[in-house]
Amino acid sequence: MQRKSMALPHAAERRNYSLLRRYAKHKYYFLMLLPVLAYFIIFHYVPIYGVLMAFQDYRIFKGISGSEFVGLKHFRELFDGIYFLPVLKNTLIINAYKILFGFPAPIILALLINEIMRPRFKKWVQTISYLPHFLSWIVLSGIIIEVLSPSRGIVNMILMELGFQPVYFLADTSWFRSVLVSTEVWKGVGFSAIIYLAAIAGISPDLYEAAEVDGISRLKKVWYITLPSIAPVIVIMIILNSGSIINDDFDQIFNLLNTNVQSVGDVISTYTYTEGIAKMNYSYAAAVGLFKNVIALIMVLTANTIARRFSDQAIF
Amino acid sequence: MRRERLGKKWAGWAAAALLVGTLSACGGGGKASESSGAAADPSKPVELDWLAYNSYAQPDPNSDIFKMVEKKFNAKFNVWYVDTQQWNDQVNVKFAAGEIPDVLQIREQIPKYVANGILADISEEDIRKYAPTYAKVIDEYDSSLWNTVKYEGKIYALPSVNLNGDYPQSLIWRKDWLDKVGITKTPETLDEFETALKKFRNEDPDGNGKKDTYGMSDHAIPFVLGAFGLPADNTNYVLKDGKIEFAAVQPEMKEALALLNKWYQEELIDPEFITGENTGGYWADSQAFYNNRIGLTGGGMFYHWRNKPIGEGDKGGGQYLNFKKAQPNGEIAFGVPPVGPNGKSGAPQWGVSSTPIGITPKAAEDPRKLQTILTMLETSFTDYDYYMTVFRGTEGVDWKKEGDTVVNIEDPNDDNASFKRGAQVFSMMENPEFGKKAFSGLYKFGDSVKTKGYPPVIAPAVDSLSQYSSNLGKLQKETYTKIIIGEQPVDSFDKFAQTFMDNGGSQVIKDVNEAYQKTLGE
Amino acid sequence: MKIKNRSWGDRLYVGFAYTVLILLCASILVPMLQVVTISMSPVEVINSYGFHLFPTKFDFSGYEQVFRKSIIWTAYANTIFRTVLGTALTVVLTFMGAYPLSKKTLPHRPFWTALIVFTMFFSGGLIPSYMLIKSLGLMNTMWSLVLPGAVSVFLLLIVRNFISALPESLEESAKIDGAGELYILWKIIMPLSMPILATVSLYSAVGHWNAWFDSMLYIQDEHKQVLQLILRRIVIDGTLDPAAGGGADLIDKPVNGESMKMATLVVSIVPIICVYPFLQKYFVKGTMLGSVKG
Incomplete structure (x- = not known):
């Protein structure tokens, strides 16, 4: 590409020349980047032709090259009928809440852990808080059903002690989403906080020392030093998290959903589960995946544009 | 310097391009069948790639x-091993x-597999010629089993019988x-059920002085339906009258739901039936x-609830033992499904298919392969020792x-030892008569508590069902639950039935009846 | 006056921190204890309602069932090997990708970044990936487990932004001192990036430790398969529907699937949980920065 442009008129040539100079100047960086780019090309770009399946009636024996193209048939199938819109709505609402509460939670946790001065307590808290990440939803759902049981669960026992009526959290349409959001936040908060702990660890102690001299309160230190210092990581997390608005947690919802809360808890992945995965309908599954990815991509690009306007920490 | 960088970059792309090339080549080449030259010589063992088993463990080819099976049928097996729980993902x-x-x-x-070109049709002539005993057993057990493997008039598979599916599910009372x-x-009868459940709720049957017992929960609901x-x-x-209908939308179900709603309001049904009486485990x-x-x-x-020992050292079925461990003084009794106002009754049943x-x-290219498979099947239906x-x-x-x-005989070192030694790999299916013979004590007990059941209607598979079934199933479950707990009035059943039929139900009924009439016509 | 005010506010804040953290830990320890207790309890305890925080009766049949399989030790070794190799590869490649992209002067930086980020949203799915692994000749090798997921876009971006947040003054002063690119990378950037590289290691190690689907798909030989896959099979065998296996299994022994499931969980997560404390020293505030400057 560059070589061809050499023949172009003077001004463009000069621009290209300076560009080439810039590439030449950064040659070691590109040398470093090369294996990574090669990795992405081989393991991510080469198999990408599989996206075509979403537009085909994919037949296993014929493969992608031989299967018949059917245009948007599978997308129409997905959006068809009375079921899809409520499911999309549930997905968006549940995930909006999950992002709203789940995004700041690990930052707050990391800040709180950071305030602990006793090293042993600090270590224990860090280690314990990341344990739930290792529990699968199958295991957790049994425990959650027990904890939230209206007749014998500890939560309702406390509520009754306080003079409230017991609540059947898992079967009550007005509570079910709260259960999903709070359990998800609880499960992931410790593991996600690790990223912020690492970012906090990278802050130069000079800044705190200077603040110490000025006699600034702890909360102000958090506000004026810690948060601005970890802002780049926070921004990138906001951008990447914005894409998760469409990606629901299948395992969680599949294991906690029951017939009475279907109307508020059924989401895209549980809705498409039987069709796509269990029934060998590869094209349908591919269409669902593509639809979700396009939404996620739009979200991320939007968040990125906003981030670029207000900071210099956007992805690109 | 510049050239070097560019060179490297292009080398990377070239490698990737090459890869794409090899890939597409591979995609085409992979489908070519393996050399069938060896099969031409009848004295040579016929080679079979085998996936006709449950694959609980990787069997040892030595x-x-x-060795016995390979020698007996002059065959050589290449047994595939796939994870039985993730079967579809892996195999597809x-x-x-x-x-x-x-x-x-x-x-x-079967239609999905046929459409994907994975199944070859099998002529009935061949089946009856090489596996006459097997074919006769299927005929006698339930000849409609042949319909389950037919698609557009051709047989695409060898049907198999699940002996346990002949027994309806059990209804269990607390005898004490x-x-x-x-x-x-x-x-x-339903009235007698209601009386008993009322007493369970109100007369403190567990004697702990608290009103904390209920009659039933979710597992017993299908029996009431x-x-x-x-x-x-x-x-x-x-x-119904020779026509296939969805059970869920029949007007009788409205009466059933009205009764369940009444029972729920009288607190005979555990309000926590929504999250289920099974809160974990098996x-x-x-x-x-x-x-x-x-x-x-x-x-x-x-066999889960069997409360009579058979053989020495045996104490009963797994769930019965779990119950006894929790309630050492408790006793259970096998019940019968309740008889309704019109004298109908029955328990849900898996069915024998x-x-x-x-x-x-690939196998159909060489007639020896099918012959070998059918002969193996026939042998396990005629020779009890071979079957065992x-x-x-x-x-x-x-x-x-x-x-x-x-x-x-349990192997202390490995639960799967007998699978590894090759058990259940070549049997393909169980001859129900031999199964009964081997476990006569168990099935004698099963026969003694057998009740009336509703075996599933064997209907041809249609595409529209696989498209709509999960959504229709969800709609049914949600509506039934809401009517039982009174969140929706019983009269909303009519609207539900309409919605159910409008959103795929009618389409399925139309397709399935057309296909059904065709199979009847033959 | 001022000093007193400040310390009251601080005390309140620290008190709040302790309260929240203790409550969080309590809410986590209760289910964890329940898991451990069930793993060593007999079936009648498991099936009884309520919390089981501490074992009242012991029954180790769950663990016996897990360790009865001799293959489990091979699987452990495979998993450890995979985790170490995979994590090392991920850390190296992630850093190699993140460092150049953190340079604001890099020509066409948005393009190169977008090239990588794009793969987060469009993937070909299972079938093309399987064919790729097959045509690369990686089937049945450890490489099929560590290569396909070697770089995560997410972690790469996190590292990139971490590096770009490092004070530029350090690098500049080193350059003024005549330090070369390699020296800056090795002696300044790397040590400063230790907290985030520790995070990448942890995330990658946990991912490798828990993975099983790829092993199921790409590895045929049971002796090369990873721990989680073997453990899954043990759980499945232990909770198999008797009807599926035919008559003999109908003569049940009491099914104690729950204790076995929990034992499996304990066996599989204890080693990986022990990794974190060793990485914790990299999360101490400012240590690295201080040591570089000192």
Whole structure:
């Protein structure tokens, strides 16, 4: 590409020349980047032709090259009928809440852990808080059903002690989403906080020392030093998290959903589960995946544009 | 310098381009069948890529059972090993990459496999010629089993019989509770059920002085629906005047739901039935039943709840033992499904149709392959000792006879030892008569507690059902729950039935009846 | 006056921190204890309602069932090997990708970044990936487990932004001192990036430790398969529907699937949980920065 442009008129040539100079100047960086780019090309770009399946009636024996193209048939199938819109709505609402509460939670946790001065307590808290990440939803759902049981669960026992009526959290349409959001936040908060702990660890102690001299309160230190210092990581997390608005947690919802809360808890992945995965309908599954990815991509690009306007920490 | 950088970059792209090339080449080449030259010589063993088993463990190709079967049928087996729980994911990916076995279990709907070119049709003539005993057993058991493997008039698989599916699910009472509230005869009609459940709720059958017991929970609900003539669950069919209908939308179900709603309001049904009486573990467990919360449960099979020992050292079925451990003084009794206002009754039943075995077009190229497979099948239907060896393993190593039943010999080092030694790899399916013979004690017990049941209607598979079934099933479950707990009035049933039919239901009924009439016509 | 005010506010804040953290830990320890207790309890305890925080009766049959399989030790070794190799590869490649992209002067930086980020949203799915692994000749090798997921876009971006947040003054002063690119990378950037590289290691190690689907798909030989896959099979065998296996299994022993499931969980997560404390020293505030400057 560059070589061809050499023949172009003077001004463009000069621009290209300076560009080439810039590439030449950064040659070691590109040398470093090369294996990574090669990795992405081989393991991510080469198999990408599989996206075509979403537009085909994919037949296993014929493969992608031989299967018949059917245009948007599978997308129409997905959006068809009375079921899809409520499911999309549930997905968006549940995930909006999950992002709203789940995004700041690990930052707050990391800040709180950071305030602990006793090293042993600090270590224990860090280690314990990341344990739930290792529990699968199958295991957790049994425990959650027990904890939230209206007749014998500890939560309702406390509520009754306080003079409230017991609540059947898992079967009550007005509570079910709260259960999903709070359990998800609880499960992931410790593991996600690790990223912020690492970012906090990278802050130069000079800044705190200077603040110490000025006699600034702890909360102000958090506000004026810690948060601005970890802002780049926070921004990138906001951008990447914005894409998760469409990606629901299948395992969680599949294991906690029951017939009475279907109307508020059924989401895209549980809705498409039987069709796509269990029934060998590869094209349908591919269409669902593509639809979700396009939404996620739009979200991320939007968040990125906003981030670029207000900071210099956007992805690109 | 610049050239060097560019050179490297282009080398990377070139490598990737090359890769794409090899890939597409591979995609095409993979499908070419392997050399069939060897098969031409009849003295040479016929080679079979084998996936016609459950694959609980990787079998050892040097085991005695392998050698015996290979010698007996002059065959050489290349047994595939796939994870039995992730079967579809794994097998479908392999198929897509051009790796196809010769014989396989069909865990999918046959039309899907046929459309994907994975199944070859099998002529009935061949089946009756090489496996006459097998064909006769299927005819006698339930000749409509042949319909389950037909698609557009052709047979695409060998149907198999699940002996246990002939037994309806069990309904289990707390015998000691019944005694305590003064009921001497296990309830038989809906009225008698209601009386018993009311007493369970109100007369403190567990004697702890608290009103914390209920009559039943979710497992017993299908039995109550059965009293109104249908086991309406998900997209179950029912046969009415020779026409297939969805059970869930039949007007009888409205009456059933009205009754369940009444029982719920009278607190005979545990309000926590929504999250289920099984709160973890094996599906047939009912923690609510074990913990003195309810006095009636169902859904498990006779062998789960068997409360009479057979053979020495045996104490009973797994769920019965779990119950006894939780309630050492408790007793259970096998009940009968309640009789409804019009004299109907029945328990849900799995049905005798089980995983069929199919052959692929690759195998169909060589007639010897099908012959070998059918001969193997015939042998396991005619020769009891051969059947026991390929299905159960070697006597004295994998199993032994105790009284009138067969008992597994457990390997202290490996639960899967007998699978690894080749048991259940080549049996393909169980001859129900031989199964009954080997476990006569167990099935004698099963027969003694057998009740009326509703076997599923065997209907041809149609595409529209697989498209709509999950959504229709969800709609049914949600509506039923809401009507039972009174969140929706009983009259909303009519609207539900309309919605159900409008959103795919009518389409399925139309398709399935057309296909059904065709199979009847033949 | 001022000093007193400040310390009151601080005390309140620290008190709040302790309260929240203690409550969080309590809410986590309760289910964890329940898991451990169930793993060593007999079936009647498991099936009874309520919390089981501490074992009242012991029954180790769950663990016996897990360790009865001799293959489990091979699987452990495979998993450890995979985790170490995979994590090392991920850390190296992630850093190699993140460092150049953190340079604001890099020509066409948005393009190169977008090239990588794009793969987060469009993937070909299972079938093309399987064919790729097959045609690369990686089937049945450890490489099929560590290569396909070697770089995560997410972690790469996190590292990139971490590096770009490092004070530029350090690098500049080193350059003024005549330090070369390699020296800056090795002696300044790397040590400063230790907290985030520790995070990448942890995330990658946990991912490798828990993975099983790829092993199921790409590895045929049971002796090369990873721990989680073997453990899954043990759980499945232990909770198999008796009807599926045919008559003999109908003569049940009491099914104690729950204790076995929990034992499996304990066996599989204890080693990986022990990794974190060793990485914790990299999360101490400012240590690295201080040591570089000192």
